[in-house]
Each structure stands twice: as C-alpha cells, then as structure tokens.
Amino acid sequence: MQKRCIMIIIISIVLLCGVFLILTEPLIHLYGRTDITLNLNDEYKELGFQAKTRLKDMHKKVKITNNINSKKVGRYQVIYQLKSYFNQKTVVRNIHVIETKKPQIILKGKIDLELCPNEKYQEEGYDVVDNYDKNLKKKVKIKRQTNQIIYQVKDSSGNEDIKFRKITLKNENGPTLALKGKDVVVLKRNEKYQEEGYQATDICEGDITSKVLTLGHVDTTKPGTYSIRYVVKNKNGKEKEQIRTVFVTNQENSNGGVIYLTFDDGPSKEITPAILDILKKEKIKATFFVTDKPEELNPLIQREDTEGHTVALHTATHNYSYVYSSKEAYFEDLKTIQDKVNRLVGYKSKIIRFPGGGSNHVSMKYSEGIMTYLTQEVKQRGFYYYDWNIDSGDATRRYTSDEIYQNVISNLMPEKENIVLMHDFAGNNPTREALERIIQFGKQNGYVFAPITETTQEIHHKIAN
Ligand code: ZN
DSSP states (O other): OHHHHHHHHHHHHHHHHHHHHHHHOOEEEEOSOSEEEEETTOOOOOOOEEEEOSSSBOGGGOEEEEOOOTTSOEEEEEEEEEEETTEEEEEEEEEEEEOOOOOEEEEOSOSEEEEOTTOOOOOOOEEEEOSSOSOGGGGOEEEEOSSEEEEEEEOTTOOEEEEEEEEEETTTTOOEEEESSOSEEEEETTOOOOOOOEEEEETTTEEOGGGOEEEOOOOTTSOEEEEEEEEEEOTTSOEEEEEEEEEEESOSSOOSOEEEEEEESOOOTTHHHHHHHHHHHHTOOOEEEEOOOOGGGHHHHHHHHHTTOEEEEOOSSOOHHHHTTOHHHHHHHHHHHHHHHHHHHSSOOOEEOOTTOTTOSGGGGTOTTHHHHHHHHHHHTTOEEOOOSEEOOTTTSOOOHHHHHHHHHTTOOTTSEEEEEEEOOTTOHHHHHHHHHHHHHHHHTTOEEOOOOTTSOOOOOOOOO
16 A cells, blocks of 8 residues: 555656656747858847747847857857756857858960860969958869860859860861872873872871871772772871872873863753763763753763763752852752752762852852852862863853864873863854864873762862852
8 A cells, every 4th residue: 555655656756757847848949040141241130039948938048159250251150058947958050151252263374275185284373362262272173174274263152263274276177198199190001009108197196107097909900990098087086088099091101191071061962962972982981060951851961871971060050140149049959950960870979060160250249258158068068079170161262173172182281180171061062073182182192081080189279259
C-alpha cells in the first residue's frame, strides 16, 4: 500500500515537471528575413521578433547582440537569446554587408593578338581597380582558349569583371603548297614520268613538306589525261591542295602546250553538228558551255557527251539583265541549266563559265559588285569557273575565218595551258570554217588537245565589277 503511494507521488512529480517545462519553454520567432544583405555603410534596422513562453510574453527578456560593422564588407550575425528557468533559446539572423560596384580589369598592351595555337603569349600586364578591395590583381584568373584569353576577377562582394584579348590564329588561312616544275606536264607515250617535287610550309609549323600526300598515278603506256593531287593539312585542320595534270600523248612532236577548245552559247542547229563532226574527224575532245535551247536541240548536248566532250554550264538564259540582276537570279538560272544537263547526260556538271566572263563590265549595269560576289560564291558551292586566255574574237566582231584562225594561233603558248574562247551559236560560220585549220596548226606544232575537267587549272580574269 505504502509502495503504491510512493509510485503515484513519483509519477505525479514527473508529469508536473514535464508540464512545467513545456509551459515555460522559451520561443523566439523572427520577423522579416533571416538572411539580410546590406549595402556598405547602410545602417542595420532591427526587423523585430516575437518572444514568449506558453504562459507569457517574454519580449523584454530577450538579449540581442550583434557584431555588425557596416563599414566593412563581411558576414555578420544578430544573435537573439532568451532564458527561461532551465531552458535557453538562441536564434540568429545573418547579415551580409556588401558593395555593388564592379571591379575593373584594365588590360595593358595589345587586345588583338596574332598567335600560333601553341605559341606562348608573353603577358603584357593588367591592373584591377575596385572601390573597396585592394590587391584584387592577385585574384585575377586567366584562361587561354583557342580564340581568346579570358581575364576574370571577383571582388569580396561577388562583383565580377571579365575582359578578353582576342586571338587570331596565324595559321587560320592554311599552309602554302607549291609545286616544283610545271603544273601541266606533257609526256610522250612510254616516256618516264618524273615527279618534280613540291614544298609545303605553314606559318606555325614551318616546313611541312613531309606531310604532303600525293594521290593518283600516271600510266605512260596509255595515252590519256592523268592528274596527281597533292594535299597538305596543318595542325589547325586547314588544307591546301594542288593538282598536276599529266598528258600522255602519241604525238612525237610535243611542245608541252595544251589547247582547250571551248564553245559557248550553243547548241545550235547547224553549227554544233558541224563542229562535232570536225572534232570527231580530228579525234579531238573539247568543252561546250551550253545554254537552255529548244528541246529539239537536246540530242546535240547528248552527242557532245557521248563523243567524249565536256558538257559545261553557261547559264540557262544567257540574259545579262536577268542573270546579273541578283545573286538569287544567277544561281536560279544556273540551276536550271545544271538540272537540264543532268537530265540529258546524267551528271551534275560543276564546270561553269560566266556569260561575258568573270571580268565582264556589263553586269555593273544590273548589280554593282555582283561579279566579286559570284566568283567567290561559286567556289564555295563547289563549282569550277573558267575564263580564257585566248579569245578567237568570234563573238565580238564580224571576223572572217582567216582572222579567227590568226587570232587563235598567234596567241598559242607552248608549255602552257591555252583556253580558247569560241562560240557555236547559230550562224557562226567563220568559226566553223576556221576550226579545222586551228586544230591542224596545233597538231603540227606539238600541242595536245584536251577537254576541261574539274582538275584543269582554272584560268580567271581580273574582276571588273
Ligand atoms: Zn556567252
């Protein structure tokens, strides 16, 4: 009985103590944010709080301390403490004193640099100014990337400045690659082909001749046209290419010169077949820069192709006022003839000639600067464009066939590539009459005749618009 009484008393005391502790537990609730950012020199203003136990308000019993120095950037605390009997409560408000003005990096020396990829940049120096922090210069982080050097600094308040030096890579334009000897070599059948060599240099890597790859080979037992491609790439991935064309001929009297006969503006009903007949008889291949003519002339384009000539593109309309009215018009017109040729002969010709040639003035009437644009853009689009270095004159004046013959033969160059401009437009009888004599002169004087292919050295006029 006595034991039970004692137990009840103990349990009652424990319960009473528990209730007492709950009722007297100190509680603090802060008003406003518990993380506050203050600008330098701004005064901290207390945002208030509630303090109590479950029995009464304890607001006045709270002890508040803080270590804020608003003249100094840093992290501070306001500490709220409340004691109640055996319990104590501590609550903290964080104060961050900052300033908001960005530091400034001032780069000395050149801002635009020309460097090789691995070339060390000799730092030309920099300073940092900041309204608060001293010695930020030591904290500048420098990062070198391919195309820039980045300078980055943060002040003690987290304000950041970034500056750059721009890097233009010296080897951006690729290496240089030069062939030794001639670009065009004419060999007699069974004569040995001797590689005359080449040289490649890169502004950053020096002599890289050993990195040149040569592709293609020459079989001198078989007459024909061969090309050897020379390719070299620098470490920047930029490539240069050269091509050497080797003609193997049955002719005994070779003078090292090559004649590319080219016929523009066709096909035409009378002239084109006559020219094809002469070429066939003389066993000579040539190049036809065709335009879009009526359907009935389509078989002539097919004949040009099946007889081994190059069918090339001269635009569909040949209408200066249209093709040179805009870039879009030019390419649209070129596509028309490219598609037509593709339908007729089964390949997309990439060999082109501008109406009037790359040096024409007439385009200026319709669009200033268009030739400067087009001559670059066609290359970007994978075309090869050919002007000429011998003008038969058959389109400019009413020359006789004798005059056309003279115009051509008097300008032929041994050891060189001769691209001869002629026309197979309707009624061009003087050219038809002169052709056979021109071919005979060429043969007798040791020239080789060839059609233009994508590996033929491009001959370009000086751009006049
Ligand atoms: Zn033309």
